[in-house]
Amino acid sequence: MQRRAFLTAGLGAITATALPGTSLGEDVIKLRDLYARDGSASDLALSREGQRITVDGFMAPPLQAESQFFVLTRIPMAVCPFCETEADWPADILAVYTKRIVDVVPFNRRIQSRGVLELGPYRDPDTGFLSMVRLNDAVYS
Amino acid sequence: MKFRSLSIALLAATVATPALSQSISQTDNEWFQAGQARIQTELAKQANTNTAKNVILMIADGNGVGTNYATRLFMGQQEGGYGDDYVLPYETFPHLALSKVYNVNAQTPDSAGTGTAMMGGVKTKAGIIGVTADVDRGDCSTLPGNKVTAISEILHGMGKSTGFVTTARVTHATPASTYAKTVDRNFEDDSELPANCNTQTDIASQLINAMESGLIQVAMGGGARHFVPEDEELLVGGTGRRTDGENLIDTATDLGAYHAYDNASFADAPTDGTPLLGLFESSHMMYSADRFDEPSIADMAEAAVKSLSNDEDGFFLQVESGRVDHANHAGNLARVVRDGEAFAEAVERVVNMVDLSETLVIVTADHEHAIAFNGYCGRGSDILGLCMGIDGNGVEHTDEPNLGSDGKPYTVAGYLNGPGSVLIEQEDGSYSGSRPEVTEAQATDVDYIQQALVPRSSETHAGPDVAIYANGPWSHLIDGTMEQNVIFHVMNHAVNPY
Numbered sequence: 001m002q003r004r005a006f007l008t009a010g011l012g013a014i015t016a017t018a019l020p021g022t023s024l025g026e027d028v029i030k031l032r033d034l035y036a037r038d039g040s041a042s043d044l045a046l047s048r049e050g051q052r053i054t055v056d057g058f059m060a061p062p063l064q065a066e067s068q069f070f071v072l073t074r075i076p077m078a079v080c081p082f083c084e085t086e087a088d089w090p091a092d093i094l095a096v097y098t099k100r101i102v103d104v105v106p107f108n109r110r111i112q113s114r115g116v117l118e119l120g121p122y123r124d125p126d127t128g129f130l131s132m133v134r135l136n137d138a139v140y141s
Numbered sequence: 142m143k144f145r146s147l148s149i150a151l152l153a154a155t156v157a158t159p160a161l162s163q164s165i166s167q168t169d170n171e172w173f174q175a176g177q178a179r180i181q182t183e184l185a186k187q188a189n190t191n192t193a194k195n196v197i198l199m200i201a202d203g204n205g206v207g208t209n210y211a212t213r214l215f216m217g218q219q220e221g222g223y224g225d226d227y228v229l230p231y232e233t234f235p236h237l238a239l240s241k242v243y244n245v246n247a248q249t250p251d252s253a254g255t256g257t258a259m260m261g262g263v264k265t266k267a268g269i270i271g272v273t274a275d276v277d278r279g280d281c282s283t284l285p286g287n288k289v290t291a292i293s294e295i296l297h298g299m300g301k302s303t304g305f306v307t308t309a310r311v312t313h314a315t316p317a318s319t320y321a322k323t324v325d326r327n328f329e330d331d332s333e334l335p336a337n338c339n340t341q342t343d344i345a346s347q348l349i350n351a352m353e354s355g356l357i358q359v360a361m362g363g364g365a366r367h368f369v370p371e372d373e374e375l376l377v378g379g380t381g382r383r384t385d386g387e388n389l390i391d392t393a394t395d396l397g398a399y400h401a402y403d404n405a406s407f408a409d410a411p412t413d414g415t416p417l418l419g420l421f422e423s424s425h426m427m428y429s430a431d432r433f434d435e436p437s438i439a440d441m442a443e444a445a446v447k448s449l450s451n452d453e454d455g456f457f458l459q460v461e462s463g464r465v466d467h468a469n470h471a472g473n474l475a476r477v478v479r480d481g482e483a484f485a486e487a488v489e490r491v492v493n494m495v496d497l498s499e500t501l502v503i504v505t506a507d508h509e510h511a512i513a514f515n516g517y518c519g520r521g522s523d524i525l526g527l528c529m530g531i532d533g534n535g536v537e538h539t540d541e542p543n544l545g546s547d548g549k550p551y552t553v554a555g556y557l558n559g560p561g562s563v564l565i566e567q568e569d570g571s572y573s574g575s576r577p578e579v580t581e582a583q584a585t586d587v588d589y590i591q592q593a594l595v596p597r598s599s600e601t602h603a604g605p606d607v608a609i610y611a612n613g614p615w616s617h618l619i620d621g622t623m624e625q626n627v628i629f630h631v632m633n634h635a636v637n638p639y
Contacts (some may be wrong), residue, residue: 020394029628030588032588036432037433038433039433074588074591075470075473075560075588075590076472076560076561076598077598078470078471078472078559078599078600080559085327085333086408088424088425089425091431104567106566107598108561108565108590108596109561109565110564
């Protein structure tokens with residue numbers, strides 16, 4: 001059985017029995033599945049709002065040092081120095097507010113972040129970063 | 142089109158097998174007969190020496206021979222075939238050459254230098270557009286006396302209409318080569334222009350000036366932020382970047398241009414020759430895999446041909462698929478091939494709209510990427526997936542992945558560098574690592590990043606030749622191994638034969 005088939009087959013059982021405090025690695029949601037095609041929150045996101053979820057992705061290089069905030073992206077943030085003067089944020093990103101100061105992970109190492117899903121616009125007071133989908137009180141591995 | 146369909150179509154012309162000096166036992170073999178049919182096709186070729194009324198240059202940015210191979214297999218496999226025998230629309234063109242793509246100062250080129258070569262007929266440095274290699278990048282004082290005349294300007298001077306469509310920003314390097322003269326490709330709006338630069342304006346301003354002068358009738362793509370002040374909201378989301386307070390979209394519409402910014406406004410766009418300014422995103426348009434509420438490159442190319450065809454003197458059109466390049470930079474082959482597929486659809490759409498007896502169509506790339514392909518894969522191995530074994534007792538692969546010496550499977554395609562590097566930065570700043578395990582399901586996911594060697598934030602361009610496919614008047618001049626700037630000279634000769 002392929003890994004994805006294994007995960008999909010097991011998902012129903014995990015969802016049905018999941019309890020608060022489920023450990024990392026269980027019930028992992030792909031970042032892209034939090035967004036609908038038009039860029040709004042997906043039905044999945046709406047159904048899990050306020051719940052603690054685990055999301056798979058990559059840590060973008062932090063906007064600030066010693067921060068409790070980072071941005072999770074679905075693929076690593078790549079900037080072509082010959083083609084662009086700066087990186088453009090993709091449309092589907094996840095702002096992650098962590099319990100502790102962020103220990104930076106290389107931009108191209110896949111991680112899982114677990115926190116409470118929050119939807120709606122929020123502008124970070126320190127960075128000015130505007131997010132529509134967030135994880136609060138998060139941890140990551 | 143499948144290879145077999147093409148072969149059968151050609152076979153009808155092969156009525157008699159040529160006399161052979163000795164008996165050949167495989168003449169009934171389908172490959173043999175297809176080979177014979179191809180010979181007949183080649184023998185039947187006749188040079189088209191008509192004066193070209195129209196010229197269309199279609200560039201898939203970063204679509205070198207290797208990247209194009211990936212798209213070929215992807216499209217063929219999407220249709221249920223093995224993929225490698227698939228024929229892309231432009232692979233039916235009668236004439237082909239290889240293009241040497243280096244810039245004057247760069248073995249590995251960038252799109253500014255290559256755009257200038259194709260549009261201006263001279264190779265130049267990397268990073269500069271519409272100017273000669275006598276310019277120093279970023280130094281505005283070196284601009285005077287070093288501008289080159291683009292083929293779009295020549296054809297406009299002949300009374301033809303001109304335009305371009307792109308899935309990148311309209312101010313990006315390749316589309317800018319149709320209208321801009323700049324000592325730095327990054328001068329996309331005035332906020333990027335040095336304060337002491339008094340020899341040129343920013344690229345967005347140059348586009349609006351070109352629309353005002355009539356040089357550019359159709360301009361569609363992304364990049365709205367470069368046309369709007371920094372304190373103004375964009376119709377496509379986000380804010381502008383300009384610091385001079387100028388809203389250049391308003392300037393264009395005041396001059397009579399139609400502004401499209403989503404599918405609905407695009408659908409209402411007039412194609413009667415009214416100048417068209419389509420700005421569908423703040424930055425680049427979406428990848429084809431993610432496209433929502435914006436036209437495809439084929440849709441834009443079709444609208445451009447309709448609009449420009451109103452000119453009885455003819456037209457010039459540049460079509461650029463910019464995001465093949467960007468997905469390669471991301472090391473994300475799944476999006477590369479989907480934008481490659483969208484480009485192929487655009488070529489087919491355009492070719493079906495024009496009369497090839499009077500329209501020269503050139504399809505090419507500006508450069509290749511650091512993409513590479515593993516072996517030994519059996520037929521039908523998913524181009525995005527794992528390299529499966531060759532079945533000595535059949536045709537299709539064994540469904541068992543080949544393993545590296547590390548005991549792990551590997552994908553058909555990979556990159557020499559980029560974000561997919563197997564070397565990961567450690568806490569002490571050093572790089573080390575090993576190849577991750579990868580399954581077929583993971584590798585074929587749309588977000589999968591192919592494994593790479595050298596760690597880099599962005600995968601790089603690469604220097605190998607790219608293909609040039611040509612059809613229509615004087616397309617037979619596309620032949621052999623050519624310097625990239627010769628493309629300009631073929632286009633120029635086709636409209637001004639001597």
